[in-house]
Amino acid sequence: MSELQEEQGARIGWPDVLVIVAYFIFVLVVGLWSSRRSKNNSISGYFLASREMHWIPVGASLFASNIGSGHFIGLAGSGAASGIGVAGFEQSSIYTLIMLGWLFLPVYLSSGVYTMPEYLRLRFGGQRIRVYLSFLALILYIFTKISADLYAGALFIQLALNKNSSEWLYFSILILLAIAAVFCIAGGLSAVVWTDFVQTILMVVGAFILMVLSFREVGGFSKLVEDYPYARASMRATDSQNKTCGEPSPYYLSLLHPIQPGLSDYPWTGMIIGLRINSMWYWCTDQVIVQRALASKNMTNAKAACILTSYLKFLPLWLLVFPGMAARILYPERVACADPEECIKICGSPGGCSNIAYPELVLNLLPTGLSGLMLAVMMAALMTSLTSIFNSASTIFTIDIWLLFRRKFTCGRLPSKPSDTELLFVGRLFVLFLVVISVIWIPVIQNSGNSQLFHYIQAISSFLAPPICAVYVLAIFWPRTNEPGAFWGLMTGLVIGMIRFIIQFSYLVPTCGDDRPDPRPYLVKLMVGNVHYLHFGCILWLLTGLVTVAVSLMTKPIPSECLYRLTFWSRRDARVRQTLEDEQEDAEGSAATDNPSEKRPPQQMEVEEAGEESQLCQRILKYFKSAAPTADEAPKVELTKEQEAEAAAAFLEEPPFWKNFVNVNAVISLTIASFVWAFFG
Secondary structure, X not given: OOHXXXXXXXXXXXXXXXXXHHHHHHHHHHHHHHHHHOOOOOHHHHHHHHHHEOHHHHXXXXXXXXXXXXXXXXXXXXXXXXXXXXXXXHHHHHHHHHHHHHHHHHHHXXXXXXXXXXXXXXXXXXXXXXXXXXXXXXXHHHHHHHHHHHHHHHHHHHHHXXXXXXXXXXXXXXXXXXHHHHHHHHOOHHHHHHHHHHHHHHHHHHHHHHHHHHHHHHOOHHHHHHHHHHOOOOOEOEOOOOOEOOOOOOOOOOOOEOOOOOOOOXXXXXXXXXXXXXXXXXXXXXXXXXXXXXXXXXXXXXXXXXXXXXHHOOHHHHHHHHHHHHHHHHOHHHHOOEOHHHHHHHHOOOOOOHHHHHHHHHHHHOOOOHHXXXXXXXXXXXXXXXXXXHHHXXXXXXXXXXXXXXXXXXXXXXXXXXXXXXXXXXXXXXXXXXXXXXXXXXXXXXXXXXXXXXXXXXXXXHXXXXXXXXXXXXXXXXXXXXXXXXXXXXXXXXXXXXXXXXXXXXXXXOOOOOOOOOOOOHHHHXXXXXXXXXXXXXXXXXXXXXXXXXXXXXXXXXXXXHOOOOOHHHOOXXXXXXXXXXXXXXXXXXXXXXXXXXXXXXXXXXXHHOOHHHHHHHHXXXXXXXXXXXXOOOOOOOOOHHHHHHHHHHOOOOOHHHHHHXXXXXXXXXXXXXXXXXXXX
């Protein structure tokens, strides 16, 4: 490596270190303060209070939950590698957000659910679909969110310390996990709302400053467009067909690329159809996203939150993708690395170093202190993301999987009723399992294909998410869908998706410049090489839908009286919904396990909550509930089933003025999105 390249290795100075330390102290203080400030420790109170949120925090939370350190690394890295095509993922989500607010949320809100598994239990009855989705959620957490977030955060630390070996990659990951543990112990989880709000503001402001500096450094937008096709590393390897590696994409300024395999990572058919499927799964059925939308206090606020998020989704193209392209121009020897040996020296990945594009800008263009603050915000956002994912994953495993397992298969060898100590032990042990599996999987991310993190995340989603999307769409819009149809559709999609998943990562394609022969059998080359992951998602979605429809038509339909307010067509039906027999049996079997602490006498709960572990868990949960009712508030009134049904249907009513207002803004948002697609198409 040349001396110039060595000097380009970014380092943080002592002012940056002070800013990072001060920022983390601030976050921990906010966490402790907010934990002490919280008064109510009722888990059910947390869910009920969620229906009182205004559209601004809901919309900001939707955006913050989506844009994290993985997006900063992935979007900028893909922009550096192949231009603005990756921005199509962000632009596509604008259409899906409007679908969430106008098509999916009315059903979720009128049905009265707070979680996605709860909706499917009401819609179909039984437990097996819920258990399947729990397992699939854990798989997606491991292979996309946790692994990708750890890898993205480790890249920042590696570059900040100018240590690019694989040993330092894992050392950086251990640092991140240690800080995440400190967050949990010090009450960071209880301050998620406050810290997310602060971090979102700092991220947008910092990214805007960095965008301005990067445009100025390359000579403006027109100069960026002119110079990008010529931003190449001086050392470039050649592939087996004597094609030079590291060539910029000729379609770098287009969102829609040709379909022919090998010409582009963004075929226009996949971006228009396949991406819509992934986007619908993520924005309309994923628990992490939908839960925030369900927090809205009425239908108008829910729609307004979706519109606010859709407006914010115009920013990543300018704040992340274009700066990533600028990084390739400014640091071609590092960001545009095209020789496996040199790439390993620079970033530890033989497939390329485009993922370091944004960290290079942060650590080289931002002034001392501000770069430290941006690095601290990235790491803090990663920490809150990791702790939230760990908490959600352990809850899913403990409540939805472990309790069912111990009831069905322990044959009386364990006490009939699980203690809090047992549940805490199982949940924490599973977190350790998640961490180990995620760390083991990181080398696969590092060496996968062209080492573009965003492509890796989208590929995994295309292998596993389309069946979920198909079943939710049919459940909401086709009343004839029943439990056997949904289950066997999901199972068919799982088998086909896992086959592609295993093949994709069992036979890694040699990187450009690697002299080794392609180890993939001919059939695998034909299947993986010629079928883009977005096209595969289309096929998988269609097959799942066909199986679901066929099995549903061959089996007994669900009575219409059991579907009131559970489909789009019956969302305003005020009649009392009858309970499915399977659903009733499931509710009775799991009543004592959904929230064990609420089933015990108050005296026992007070004693247990005095313990350190229970106190921490209660602080984590109770923060998200609003303040306790004041004396001025009216006491709760018990409603009859008829009154509850009428109230659920009436929840969708909107004042005419605000209904028209959000509708007009939805049209404006969609019009701007369509203009962006047409302009850059």
